[in-house]
Amino acid sequence: MEQDWIWGLVGGLMIGAAAALYLLVNGRIMGASGILGGLVDGSGRNSARERGAFLLGLVVVPPMLVPLYRQVDTHITTNGWLIVAAGLLVGVGTRLANGCTSGHGVCGISRFSLRGVVATVFYLLGGGIALVIGRHLLGVV
Amino acid sequence: MRNLSAFLSGGLFGAGLLIAGMVDTVKVQGWLDVFGNWDPQLAFVLGGAVLPMIIVWRLAARRELSLLGSPMPKRFPPVVDRELVLGSLLFGAGWGIAGLCPGPALGSLTFGGWGGVLFVLSMVAGMALTPSLRPILKRLGRGSNLALQAEAPEVLR
Structure with missing residues (x-):
């Protein structure tokens, strides 16, 4: 659609505002994989309630907006094996790298963090390679 | 609060x-x-x-x-190590294959259908497995001299 970039910018500003709120009020970096991963492996036990509250907001607020918004379909593949493989890769990769698109991307780049910039370069590279192989060579993605 | x-x-x-x-x-x-x-x-x-x-x-x-x-x-010390690079490559590959990174996967959990739920379960499993994968990766990497320790340029400190 023609105006998609405006929605991208508006949504992006909201994501930035959410990261600003979490940083200035709670003193924490808003990274989705870190907030969830700390609960999964127990490393974030001391801040479990705060993490839980963040994740609850993330899970329950978007469906409230769905009726107002045209986007309701995630168009995710119906190939269960691909989904499992991708989920495992995302889970392991974000924990090894200690961050994902929100922590390394949004919060890291804006802090001019070397690790954030390097991580972003390599996950974009990983995504590009996955599409070259999976879509253009194998035709499965 | x-x-x-x-x-x-x-x-x-x-x-x-x-x-x-x-x-x-x-x-x-x-x-x-x-x-x-x-x-x-x-x-x-x-x-x-x-x-x-x-x-x-x-x-x-x-x-x-x-x-x-x-x-x-x-601030984390500005050190680029093997786990950061390899982890990011793996994460990116998974992101490319399914089109979901952790935030949107959780955000769409209620309306993303069984595929979205399966993705989140797999992601959580991967997160739970990672602490036991770390030592294996370390052992694999010990023989190689691929030391990826870089010092940050001034602007990134």
């Missing part, structure tokens, strides 16, 4: 992801697919999120404590 602001931040994050189109896997793959029919929308999402945060980090640097009195997050 901490939990309320965390809830609001999570909600605002999720709403932003939805409006920006980050929960649409086809759109995300269209952006990552630089050799195909490239869709630039998500560059606006990242830009829109990063620009205000540059100013916010400047404000944060002047404070010792957050508004609720907890210490501001410390």
Whole structure:
């Protein structure tokens, strides 16, 4: 659609505002994989309630907006094996790298963090390679 | 208070992801697919999120404590190691295959169908497995002299 970039910018500003709120009020970096991963492996036990509250907001607020918004379909593949493989890769990769698109991307780049910039370069590279192989060579993605 | 602001931040994050189109896997793959029919929308999402945060980090640097009195997050030492590079490559590959990264996967959990639920379960399993994978990776890497320890240039410190 023609105006998609405006929605991208508006949504992006909201994501930035959410990261600003979490940083200035709670003193924490808003990274989705870190907030969830700390609960999964127990490393974030001391801040479990705060993490839980963040994740609850993330899970329950978007469906409230769905009726107002045209986007309701995630168009995710119906190939269960691909989904499992991708989920495992995302889970392991974000924990090894200690961050994902929100922590390394949004919060890291804006802090001019070397690790954030390097991580972003390599996950974009990983995504590009996955599409070259999976879509253009194998035709499965 | 901490939990309320965390809830609001999570909600605002999720709403932003939805409006920006980050929960649409086809759109995300269209952006990552630089050799195909490239869709630039998500560059606006990242830009829109990063620009205000540059100013916010400047404000944060002047404070010792957050508004609720907890210490501001410390900087990691600017060291690029094997786990950062390999982990990011693996994460990116998974992101490209399914079109979901952790935030949008959680944000679309209630309306993303069985595929979205399966993705989140697999992601959680991967996170739970990682602590036991670390020592194996270390052992594999010991023989190689691929030492990826880089010092940061001045601007990134």
